[in-house]
Amino acid sequence: MRHEDMAAIRALRLFSGVRESTFTQLVQRGFFHRFPPGVALIREGERPDFLHVVVNGLVEMYATSAGRETTLELVHPVRTFILAAVLGDLVHLQAARTLQPSRILMIPAEQVRAAVAADGAFMQAIVAELTRNYRDAVRNLKDQKLRTGTERLANWLLRQHRAQGDPARLEIGCEKRTLAARLGMTPENLSRAFAALRAHGVNVQGAWAEVTDLDALAGFARPDPLLDVED
Protein backbone atom coordinates (compact mmCIF):
# COMPACT_ATOMS: atom_id res chain seq x y z
CA MET A 1 0.00 0.00 0.00
CA ARG A 2 1.16 3.50 -0.75
CA HIS A 3 2.29 5.51 2.18
CA GLU A 4 0.02 8.46 1.47
CA ASP A 5 -3.00 6.14 1.28
CA MET A 6 -2.14 4.74 4.67
CA ALA A 7 -1.80 8.23 6.08
CA ALA A 8 -5.17 9.26 4.66
CA ILE A 9 -6.86 6.24 6.18
CA ARG A 10 -5.16 6.80 9.50
CA ALA A 11 -6.49 10.36 9.47
CA LEU A 12 -10.09 9.16 9.34
CA ARG A 13 -12.22 10.20 12.28
CA LEU A 14 -12.97 6.53 12.70
CA PHE A 15 -9.37 5.85 13.66
CA SER A 16 -8.61 8.98 15.60
CA GLY A 17 -7.12 8.10 18.94
CA VAL A 18 -7.04 4.34 18.39
CA ARG A 19 -3.91 2.44 19.34
CA GLU A 20 -1.32 2.01 16.65
CA SER A 21 -1.50 -1.76 17.08
CA THR A 22 -5.27 -1.75 16.56
CA PHE A 23 -4.92 0.27 13.40
CA THR A 24 -2.11 -1.72 11.83
CA GLN A 25 -3.82 -4.99 12.61
CA LEU A 26 -7.05 -3.83 10.99
CA VAL A 27 -5.28 -2.65 7.88
CA GLN A 28 -3.00 -5.64 7.61
CA ARG A 29 -5.85 -8.11 7.91
CA GLY A 30 -7.66 -6.19 5.24
CA PHE A 31 -6.76 -6.03 1.57
CA PHE A 32 -6.98 -3.62 -1.28
CA HIS A 33 -9.07 -4.24 -4.31
CA ARG A 34 -9.44 -2.33 -7.56
CA PHE A 35 -12.81 -2.18 -9.22
CA PRO A 36 -13.87 -0.80 -12.58
CA PRO A 37 -16.97 1.42 -12.68
CA GLY A 38 -20.35 -0.19 -12.28
CA VAL A 39 -19.33 -3.04 -10.02
CA ALA A 40 -21.82 -4.09 -7.34
CA LEU A 41 -19.96 -4.10 -4.05
CA ILE A 42 -22.85 -4.61 -1.65
CA ARG A 43 -26.35 -5.98 -2.17
CA GLU A 44 -29.36 -5.06 -0.07
CA GLY A 45 -30.48 -7.74 2.31
CA GLU A 46 -27.12 -9.49 2.58
CA ARG A 47 -24.95 -9.53 5.66
CA PRO A 48 -21.68 -7.61 5.83
CA ASP A 49 -18.41 -9.42 5.20
CA PHE A 50 -16.12 -6.41 5.19
CA LEU A 51 -15.94 -2.85 6.33
CA HIS A 52 -15.18 -0.84 3.20
CA VAL A 53 -12.93 2.17 2.87
CA VAL A 54 -12.97 4.10 -0.41
CA VAL A 55 -9.39 5.15 -0.98
CA ASN A 56 -9.82 6.20 -4.59
CA GLY A 57 -12.69 6.66 -7.00
CA LEU A 58 -16.37 7.05 -6.16
CA VAL A 59 -19.02 4.79 -4.67
CA GLU A 60 -22.79 5.17 -4.79
CA MET A 61 -25.01 3.93 -1.98
CA TYR A 62 -28.48 3.23 -3.28
CA ALA A 63 -31.64 1.40 -2.36
CA THR A 64 -34.57 -0.17 -4.15
CA SER A 65 -38.12 -1.12 -3.29
CA ALA A 66 -41.01 -2.33 -5.39
CA GLY A 67 -39.11 -1.74 -8.62
CA ARG A 68 -38.04 1.82 -7.82
CA GLU A 69 -34.50 2.93 -7.03
CA THR A 70 -32.91 5.93 -5.39
CA THR A 71 -29.46 7.10 -4.42
CA LEU A 72 -28.94 7.71 -0.73
CA GLU A 73 -25.35 8.87 -0.63
CA LEU A 74 -22.22 9.34 -2.71
CA VAL A 75 -19.10 8.16 -0.91
CA HIS A 76 -15.96 10.05 -1.87
CA PRO A 77 -12.43 9.17 -0.78
CA VAL A 78 -11.33 8.79 1.91
CA ARG A 79 -14.43 7.52 3.70
CA THR A 80 -15.79 4.31 5.15
CA PHE A 81 -19.19 2.84 4.49
CA ILE A 82 -21.56 0.23 5.97
CA LEU A 83 -20.10 0.66 9.44
CA ALA A 84 -23.42 0.22 11.25
CA ALA A 85 -24.25 -3.04 9.49
CA VAL A 86 -20.76 -4.40 10.20
CA LEU A 87 -20.90 -3.60 13.89
CA GLY A 88 -24.27 -5.21 14.46
CA ASP A 89 -23.92 -7.94 11.82
CA LEU A 90 -27.15 -6.63 10.35
CA VAL A 91 -28.49 -6.96 6.81
CA HIS A 92 -27.58 -4.10 4.52
CA LEU A 93 -30.31 -1.53 4.06
CA GLN A 94 -28.38 -0.03 1.17
CA ALA A 95 -26.59 -1.43 -1.84
CA ALA A 96 -23.29 -0.06 -3.11
CA ARG A 97 -21.63 0.10 -6.52
CA THR A 98 -18.64 1.85 -7.99
CA LEU A 99 -19.28 4.83 -10.22
CA GLN A 100 -15.66 5.35 -11.14
CA PRO A 101 -12.62 3.08 -11.15
CA SER A 102 -12.05 2.70 -7.43
CA ARG A 103 -9.55 1.30 -5.00
CA ILE A 104 -11.18 0.00 -1.88
CA LEU A 105 -9.76 -1.30 1.36
CA MET A 106 -11.81 -4.18 2.70
CA ILE A 107 -11.42 -5.07 6.35
CA PRO A 108 -13.02 -8.32 7.53
CA ALA A 109 -16.07 -7.55 9.64
CA GLU A 110 -14.93 -9.96 12.30
CA GLN A 111 -11.69 -8.00 12.68
CA VAL A 112 -13.59 -4.78 13.18
CA ARG A 113 -15.77 -6.29 15.86
CA ALA A 114 -12.75 -7.77 17.58
CA ALA A 115 -10.95 -4.44 17.50
CA VAL A 116 -13.93 -2.68 19.03
CA ALA A 117 -13.86 -5.06 21.96
CA ALA A 118 -10.11 -4.72 22.40
CA ASP A 119 -9.56 -0.97 22.07
CA GLY A 120 -11.69 1.44 24.05
CA ALA A 121 -10.53 4.40 22.01
CA PHE A 122 -11.73 2.64 18.87
CA MET A 123 -15.14 2.18 20.41
CA GLN A 124 -15.22 5.85 21.30
CA ALA A 125 -14.34 6.74 17.73
CA ILE A 126 -17.08 4.45 16.52
CA VAL A 127 -19.63 6.15 18.73
CA ALA A 128 -18.58 9.45 17.20
CA GLU A 129 -18.77 8.06 13.67
CA LEU A 130 -22.20 6.49 14.19
CA THR A 131 -23.39 9.77 15.65
CA ARG A 132 -22.20 11.50 12.52
CA ASN A 133 -23.85 8.97 10.23
CA TYR A 134 -27.11 9.26 12.11
CA ARG A 135 -27.11 13.02 11.97
CA ASP A 136 -26.29 13.00 8.27
CA ALA A 137 -29.27 10.74 7.69
CA VAL A 138 -31.50 13.07 9.69
CA ARG A 139 -30.24 16.03 7.69
CA ASN A 140 -30.99 14.18 4.46
CA LEU A 141 -34.49 13.41 5.70
CA LYS A 142 -35.11 17.03 6.60
CA ASP A 143 -33.74 18.14 3.23
CA GLN A 144 -36.11 15.75 1.50
CA LYS A 145 -39.20 16.60 3.52
CA LEU A 146 -38.77 20.35 3.88
CA ARG A 147 -37.53 21.44 0.46
CA THR A 148 -38.59 21.27 -3.16
CA GLY A 149 -36.32 19.67 -5.72
CA THR A 150 -35.00 22.98 -7.01
CA GLU A 151 -34.28 24.11 -3.46
CA ARG A 152 -32.38 20.90 -2.75
CA LEU A 153 -30.29 21.51 -5.84
CA ALA A 154 -29.65 25.14 -4.90
CA ASN A 155 -28.49 24.17 -1.43
CA TRP A 156 -26.41 21.31 -2.78
CA LEU A 157 -24.67 23.80 -5.06
CA LEU A 158 -24.01 26.12 -2.13
CA ARG A 159 -22.53 23.28 -0.08
CA GLN A 160 -20.36 22.14 -2.98
CA HIS A 161 -19.25 25.67 -3.68
CA ARG A 162 -18.10 26.05 -0.12
CA ALA A 163 -16.56 22.58 0.09
CA GLN A 164 -14.52 23.28 -3.04
CA GLY A 165 -13.18 26.51 -1.64
CA ASP A 166 -15.58 29.00 -3.23
CA PRO A 167 -14.22 28.62 -6.76
CA ALA A 168 -15.54 30.49 -9.77
CA ARG A 169 -16.65 27.20 -11.28
CA LEU A 170 -17.49 24.16 -9.21
CA GLU A 171 -17.20 20.60 -10.36
CA ILE A 172 -20.36 18.52 -10.24
CA GLY A 173 -18.32 15.38 -9.83
CA CYS A 174 -20.76 12.78 -11.08
CA GLU A 175 -23.19 12.23 -13.90
CA LYS A 176 -26.26 14.40 -13.68
CA ARG A 177 -28.51 11.38 -13.55
CA THR A 178 -26.69 10.33 -10.39
CA LEU A 179 -26.98 13.77 -8.87
CA ALA A 180 -30.68 13.71 -9.70
CA ALA A 181 -31.17 10.44 -7.85
CA ARG A 182 -29.11 11.72 -4.93
CA LEU A 183 -31.36 14.78 -4.72
CA GLY A 184 -34.51 12.72 -5.03
CA MET A 185 -35.66 13.77 -8.46
CA THR A 186 -35.65 12.59 -12.06
CA PRO A 187 -32.91 13.62 -14.52
CA GLU A 188 -35.51 15.59 -16.47
CA ASN A 189 -36.46 17.59 -13.42
CA LEU A 190 -32.83 18.20 -12.55
CA SER A 191 -32.38 19.78 -15.97
CA ARG A 192 -35.39 21.99 -15.34
CA ALA A 193 -34.13 22.85 -11.87
CA PHE A 194 -30.79 23.96 -13.33
CA ALA A 195 -32.69 26.01 -15.89
CA ALA A 196 -34.72 27.61 -13.11
CA LEU A 197 -31.56 28.50 -11.19
CA ARG A 198 -30.24 30.51 -14.13
CA ALA A 199 -32.49 33.25 -12.80
CA HIS A 200 -30.67 32.98 -9.47
CA GLY A 201 -27.05 33.26 -10.51
CA VAL A 202 -26.17 29.73 -11.66
CA ASN A 203 -24.80 28.72 -15.05
CA VAL A 204 -24.29 25.05 -15.87
CA GLN A 205 -21.87 23.97 -18.54
CA GLY A 206 -21.45 20.24 -18.78
CA ALA A 207 -19.80 18.84 -15.70
CA TRP A 208 -19.23 22.29 -14.19
CA ALA A 209 -21.46 24.92 -12.66
CA GLU A 210 -20.61 28.57 -12.41
CA VAL A 211 -22.06 30.60 -9.57
CA THR A 212 -22.29 34.14 -10.90
CA ASP A 213 -24.33 35.59 -8.04
CA LEU A 214 -23.83 33.90 -4.72
CA ASP A 215 -26.23 36.20 -2.89
CA ALA A 216 -28.99 35.56 -5.38
CA LEU A 217 -28.47 31.82 -5.11
CA ALA A 218 -28.44 31.95 -1.32
CA GLY A 219 -31.52 34.14 -1.40
CA PHE A 220 -33.37 31.52 -3.31
CA ALA A 221 -31.92 28.50 -1.48
CA ARG A 222 -32.37 29.88 2.04
CA PRO A 223 -29.67 27.61 3.46
CA ASP A 224 -30.04 26.50 7.05
CA PRO A 225 -27.03 25.87 9.29
CA LEU A 226 -28.76 22.90 10.89
CA LEU A 227 -29.27 21.34 7.49
CA ASP A 228 -26.33 22.40 5.41
CA VAL A 229 -23.38 22.60 7.78
CA GLU A 230 -21.82 19.47 9.18
CA ASP A 231 -21.05 19.21 12.86
Add this chain to the structure above:
Amino acid sequence: MRHEDMAAIRALRLFSGVRESTFTQLVQRGFFHRFPPGVALIREGERPDFLHVVVNGLVEMYATSAGRETTLELVHPVRTFILAAVLGDLVHLQAARTLQPSRILMIPAEQVRAAVAADGAFMQAIVAELTRNYRDAVRNLKDQKLRTGTERLANWLLRQHRAQGDPARLEIGCEKRTLAARLGMTPENLSRAFAALRAHGVNVQGAWAEVTDLDALAGFARPDPLLDVED
Protein backbone atom coordinates in the same frame (compact mmCIF):
# COMPACT_ATOMS: atom_id res chain seq x y z
CA MET B 1 -40.62 6.63 41.12
CA ARG B 2 -42.96 3.74 40.60
CA HIS B 3 -41.40 0.34 40.56
CA GLU B 4 -42.92 -0.67 37.22
CA ASP B 5 -41.58 2.52 35.61
CA MET B 6 -38.13 1.70 36.86
CA ALA B 7 -38.40 -1.83 35.50
CA ALA B 8 -39.54 -0.55 32.10
CA ILE B 9 -36.62 1.85 31.89
CA ARG B 10 -34.18 -0.81 33.00
CA ALA B 11 -35.49 -3.02 30.19
CA LEU B 12 -34.51 -0.49 27.53
CA ARG B 13 -31.97 -1.74 25.04
CA LEU B 14 -29.91 1.28 26.01
CA PHE B 15 -29.37 -0.17 29.49
CA SER B 16 -29.11 -3.83 28.64
CA GLY B 17 -26.02 -5.30 30.22
CA VAL B 18 -24.93 -2.13 32.01
CA ARG B 19 -23.80 -2.40 35.60
CA GLU B 20 -26.45 -1.93 38.25
CA SER B 21 -24.43 0.90 39.77
CA THR B 22 -24.27 2.72 36.45
CA PHE B 23 -27.99 2.43 35.99
CA THR B 24 -29.01 3.50 39.47
CA GLN B 25 -26.64 6.45 39.40
CA LEU B 26 -28.03 7.64 36.08
CA VAL B 27 -31.62 7.36 37.27
CA GLN B 28 -30.94 8.88 40.69
CA ARG B 29 -29.16 11.88 39.24
CA GLY B 30 -32.04 12.34 36.86
CA PHE B 31 -35.52 13.50 37.76
CA PHE B 32 -39.04 13.01 36.62
CA HIS B 33 -41.10 15.75 35.19
CA ARG B 34 -44.75 15.88 34.16
CA PHE B 35 -45.72 17.96 31.17
CA PRO B 36 -49.11 18.86 29.75
CA PRO B 37 -49.61 18.48 25.99
CA GLY B 38 -48.00 21.00 23.70
CA VAL B 39 -44.95 21.78 25.79
CA ALA B 40 -41.70 22.44 23.93
CA LEU B 41 -39.07 20.15 25.44
CA ILE B 42 -36.25 20.69 22.98
CA ARG B 43 -35.52 23.48 20.53
CA GLU B 44 -33.55 23.09 17.33
CA GLY B 45 -30.10 24.58 17.45
CA GLU B 46 -29.70 24.39 21.21
CA ARG B 47 -27.31 22.10 23.01
CA PRO B 48 -28.54 19.16 25.04
CA ASP B 49 -28.90 19.45 28.79
CA PHE B 50 -30.56 16.13 29.46
CA LEU B 51 -31.08 12.74 27.94
CA HIS B 52 -34.86 12.27 27.84
CA VAL B 53 -36.81 9.10 28.49
CA VAL B 54 -40.54 9.11 27.73
CA VAL B 55 -42.09 7.03 30.47
CA ASN B 56 -45.66 8.04 29.77
CA GLY B 57 -47.51 10.00 27.13
CA LEU B 58 -46.32 10.87 23.64
CA VAL B 59 -43.58 13.09 22.24
CA GLU B 60 -43.20 14.45 18.73
CA MET B 61 -39.80 15.08 17.18
CA TYR B 62 -40.06 17.70 14.48
CA ALA B 63 -37.93 20.05 12.46
CA THR B 64 -38.34 23.35 10.66
CA SER B 65 -36.58 25.21 7.91
CA ALA B 66 -37.41 28.35 5.99
CA GLY B 67 -40.86 28.54 7.56
CA ARG B 68 -41.84 24.96 6.85
CA GLU B 69 -42.23 22.23 9.45
CA THR B 70 -42.32 18.45 9.41
CA THR B 71 -42.55 15.63 11.90
CA LEU B 72 -39.62 13.24 11.91
CA GLU B 73 -40.65 10.76 14.57
CA LEU B 74 -43.23 10.00 17.23
CA VAL B 75 -41.65 8.77 20.45
CA HIS B 76 -43.85 6.39 22.43
CA PRO B 77 -43.08 5.09 25.92
CA VAL B 78 -40.72 3.70 26.93
CA ARG B 79 -38.07 5.19 24.67
CA THR B 80 -35.19 7.61 24.88
CA PHE B 81 -34.58 10.51 22.57
CA ILE B 82 -31.76 12.87 21.56
CA LEU B 83 -29.09 10.35 22.51
CA ALA B 84 -26.74 11.27 19.66
CA ALA B 85 -26.79 14.98 20.49
CA VAL B 86 -26.16 14.26 24.17
CA LEU B 87 -23.19 12.01 23.52
CA GLY B 88 -21.44 14.43 21.23
CA ASP B 89 -22.68 17.62 22.91
CA LEU B 90 -24.01 18.65 19.51
CA VAL B 91 -26.77 21.07 18.64
CA HIS B 92 -30.18 19.50 18.26
CA LEU B 93 -31.21 18.86 14.67
CA GLN B 94 -34.74 18.20 15.84
CA ALA B 95 -37.13 19.88 18.21
CA ALA B 96 -39.39 17.99 20.59
CA ARG B 97 -42.77 18.71 22.15
CA THR B 98 -45.34 16.74 24.08
CA LEU B 99 -48.49 15.70 22.24
CA GLN B 100 -50.13 14.18 25.30
CA PRO B 101 -49.69 14.64 29.03
CA SER B 102 -46.33 13.02 29.52
CA ARG B 103 -43.99 11.94 32.27
CA ILE B 104 -40.39 12.23 31.28
CA LEU B 105 -37.21 11.17 32.98
CA MET B 106 -34.45 13.68 32.40
CA ILE B 107 -30.88 12.56 32.98
CA PRO B 108 -28.19 15.25 32.98
CA ALA B 109 -26.14 14.97 29.79
CA GLU B 110 -22.94 15.18 31.81
CA GLN B 111 -23.98 12.11 33.77
CA VAL B 112 -24.57 10.15 30.60
CA ARG B 113 -21.18 11.05 29.21
CA ALA B 114 -19.53 10.14 32.49
CA ALA B 115 -21.31 6.79 32.59
CA VAL B 116 -20.20 6.00 29.06
CA ALA B 117 -16.60 6.51 30.07
CA ALA B 118 -16.99 4.44 33.23
CA ASP B 119 -18.96 1.42 32.02
CA GLY B 120 -17.87 -0.47 28.92
CA ALA B 121 -21.14 -2.34 28.69
CA PHE B 122 -22.99 0.97 28.58
CA MET B 123 -20.84 2.08 25.69
CA GLN B 124 -21.60 -1.16 23.91
CA ALA B 125 -25.30 -0.63 24.45
CA ILE B 126 -24.93 2.89 23.12
CA VAL B 127 -23.26 1.64 19.96
CA ALA B 128 -26.22 -0.70 19.46
CA GLU B 129 -28.72 2.09 20.11
CA LEU B 130 -26.99 4.53 17.75
CA THR B 131 -26.89 1.81 15.11
CA ARG B 132 -30.62 1.37 15.52
CA ASN B 133 -31.29 5.09 15.32
CA TYR B 134 -29.18 5.40 12.20
CA ARG B 135 -30.92 2.52 10.50
CA ASP B 136 -34.34 3.87 11.42
CA ALA B 137 -33.39 7.17 9.83
CA VAL B 138 -32.22 5.39 6.68
CA ARG B 139 -35.48 3.47 6.55
CA ASN B 140 -37.42 6.70 6.87
CA LEU B 141 -35.40 8.22 4.07
CA LYS B 142 -36.03 5.24 1.81
CA ASP B 143 -39.73 5.35 2.69
CA GLN B 144 -39.84 9.00 1.77
CA LYS B 145 -37.90 8.74 -1.48
CA LEU B 146 -39.24 5.47 -2.83
CA ARG B 147 -42.96 5.66 -2.06
CA THR B 148 -45.90 7.89 -2.75
CA GLY B 149 -47.91 9.34 0.11
CA THR B 150 -50.68 6.80 -0.18
CA GLU B 151 -48.14 3.97 -0.22
CA ARG B 152 -46.47 5.34 2.89
CA LEU B 153 -49.84 5.39 4.64
CA ALA B 154 -50.66 1.84 3.49
CA ASN B 155 -47.35 0.53 4.80
CA TRP B 156 -47.70 2.48 8.02
CA LEU B 157 -51.08 0.84 8.54
CA LEU B 158 -49.58 -2.60 7.92
CA ARG B 159 -46.81 -1.94 10.43
CA GLN B 160 -49.27 -0.67 13.03
CA HIS B 161 -51.60 -3.57 12.44
CA ARG B 162 -48.78 -6.00 13.10
CA ALA B 163 -47.39 -4.05 16.06
CA GLN B 164 -50.83 -4.01 17.70
CA GLY B 165 -51.20 -7.78 17.32
CA ASP B 166 -53.25 -7.93 14.13
CA PRO B 167 -56.46 -6.61 15.68
CA ALA B 168 -59.70 -6.10 13.80
CA ARG B 169 -59.44 -2.37 14.40
CA LEU B 170 -56.18 -0.59 14.95
CA GLU B 171 -55.70 2.59 16.89
CA ILE B 172 -54.17 5.49 15.02
CA GLY B 173 -52.80 6.87 18.27
CA CYS B 174 -52.38 10.51 17.36
CA GLU B 175 -54.22 13.27 15.58
CA LYS B 176 -54.45 12.79 11.87
CA ARG B 177 -52.63 16.04 11.24
CA THR B 178 -49.69 14.64 13.17
CA LEU B 179 -49.77 11.38 11.26
CA ALA B 180 -49.86 13.39 8.05
CA ALA B 181 -46.73 15.31 9.02
CA ARG B 182 -45.02 12.09 10.12
CA LEU B 183 -45.77 10.57 6.72
CA GLY B 184 -44.62 13.67 4.88
CA MET B 185 -47.93 14.93 3.55
CA THR B 186 -50.62 17.49 4.27
CA PRO B 187 -53.71 16.64 6.35
CA GLU B 188 -55.82 17.12 3.23
CA ASN B 189 -53.82 14.56 1.32
CA LEU B 190 -53.93 12.14 4.21
CA SER B 191 -57.72 12.29 4.06
CA ARG B 192 -57.59 11.55 0.35
CA ALA B 193 -55.11 8.74 0.88
CA PHE B 194 -57.44 7.14 3.43
CA ALA B 195 -60.27 7.52 0.93
CA ALA B 196 -58.13 5.86 -1.76
CA LEU B 197 -57.36 2.94 0.55
CA ARG B 198 -61.05 2.17 0.95
CA ALA B 199 -60.67 0.36 -2.37
CA HIS B 200 -57.90 -1.72 -0.78
CA GLY B 201 -59.58 -3.00 2.34
CA VAL B 202 -59.23 -0.11 4.80
CA ASN B 203 -62.05 1.66 6.63
CA VAL B 204 -61.30 4.66 8.81
CA GLN B 205 -63.61 5.72 11.57
CA GLY B 206 -62.31 8.54 13.69
CA ALA B 207 -59.25 7.51 15.64
CA TRP B 208 -59.48 3.90 14.49
CA ALA B 209 -58.86 2.10 11.24
CA GLU B 210 -60.36 -1.23 10.30
CA VAL B 211 -58.45 -3.51 7.95
CA THR B 212 -61.11 -5.56 6.18
CA ASP B 213 -58.84 -7.13 3.57
CA LEU B 214 -55.26 -7.56 4.63
CA ASP B 215 -54.20 -9.16 1.35
CA ALA B 216 -55.65 -6.33 -0.68
CA LEU B 217 -53.89 -3.77 1.49
CA ALA B 218 -50.59 -5.61 1.27
CA GLY B 219 -51.05 -6.00 -2.47
CA PHE B 220 -51.31 -2.25 -2.80
CA ALA B 221 -48.66 -1.37 -0.21
CA ARG B 222 -46.03 -3.85 -1.42
CA PRO B 223 -44.27 -3.88 1.96
CA ASP B 224 -40.55 -4.50 1.96
CA PRO B 225 -38.80 -6.32 4.82
CA LEU B 226 -35.83 -4.00 4.57
CA LEU B 227 -38.09 -1.02 4.99
CA ASP B 228 -40.89 -2.15 7.22
CA VAL B 229 -39.36 -4.65 9.62
CA GLU B 230 -37.05 -3.50 12.36
CA ASP B 231 -33.79 -5.32 12.99
Add this chain to the structure above:
DNA sequence: TTCCTTAATTGACATTTATCAATTCGTGCG
Protein backbone atom coordinates in the same frame (compact mmCIF):
# COMPACT_ATOMS: atom_id res chain seq x y z
C1' DT C 1 -77.43 19.00 26.92
C1' DT C 2 -75.85 23.12 23.95
C1' DC C 3 -72.39 25.92 22.46
C1' DC C 4 -67.92 26.66 20.90
C1' DT C 5 -63.58 25.62 19.27
C1' DT C 6 -60.70 22.84 16.61
C1' DA C 7 -59.93 18.83 13.71
C1' DA C 8 -61.19 16.50 9.62
C1' DT C 9 -63.07 16.25 5.24
C1' DT C 10 -64.29 17.67 0.61
C1' DG C 11 -63.99 20.42 -3.58
C1' DA C 12 -61.64 23.52 -6.77
C1' DC C 13 -57.48 24.89 -8.30
C1' DA C 14 -52.26 25.67 -8.50
C1' DT C 15 -47.78 23.82 -8.15
C1' DT C 16 -44.57 20.30 -8.24
C1' DT C 17 -43.00 16.18 -9.97
C1' DA C 18 -43.03 12.19 -13.02
C1' DT C 19 -43.50 10.01 -17.47
C1' DC C 20 -43.07 9.50 -22.35
C1' DA C 21 -41.22 11.01 -26.63
C1' DA C 22 -38.17 13.50 -29.44
C1' DT C 23 -34.02 15.96 -30.15
C1' DT C 24 -29.60 17.60 -29.06
C1' DC C 25 -25.16 17.15 -27.00
C1' DG C 26 -20.80 14.96 -25.97
C1' DT C 27 -17.56 11.54 -25.81
C1' DG C 28 -15.10 7.56 -27.17
C1' DC C 29 -14.24 4.30 -30.75
C1' DG C 30 -13.41 2.58 -35.35
Add this chain to the structure above:
DNA sequence: CGCACGAATTGATAAATGTCAATTAAGGAA
Protein backbone atom coordinates in the same frame (compact mmCIF):
# COMPACT_ATOMS: atom_id res chain seq x y z
C1' DC D 1 -12.47 12.48 -38.83
C1' DG D 2 -17.12 10.95 -38.57
C1' DC D 3 -20.06 7.64 -36.43
C1' DA D 4 -22.49 5.60 -32.70
C1' DC D 5 -24.06 5.35 -28.31
C1' DG D 6 -25.56 7.03 -24.08
C1' DA D 7 -26.36 11.23 -21.50
C1' DA D 8 -28.71 15.45 -21.28
C1' DT D 9 -32.15 18.52 -22.58
C1' DT D 10 -36.70 20.03 -24.09
C1' DG D 11 -41.61 19.65 -24.89
C1' DA D 12 -46.15 17.70 -24.00
C1' DT D 13 -48.88 15.47 -20.87
C1' DA D 14 -50.26 12.95 -16.67
C1' DA D 15 -49.95 12.05 -11.85
C1' DA D 16 -49.01 13.47 -7.27
C1' DT D 17 -49.02 16.87 -3.95
C1' DG D 18 -49.99 21.35 -2.00
C1' DT D 19 -53.04 25.42 -1.15
C1' DC D 20 -57.19 27.82 -0.26
C1' DA D 21 -61.93 27.86 0.93
C1' DA D 22 -66.08 25.88 2.59
C1' DT D 23 -68.36 22.46 5.09
C1' DT D 24 -68.89 18.70 8.33
C1' DA D 25 -67.56 16.19 12.39
C1' DA D 26 -65.93 15.69 16.92
C1' DG D 27 -64.71 16.80 21.60
C1' DG D 28 -64.55 19.88 25.70
C1' DA D 29 -66.63 23.47 28.77
C1' DA D 30 -70.42 25.92 30.72
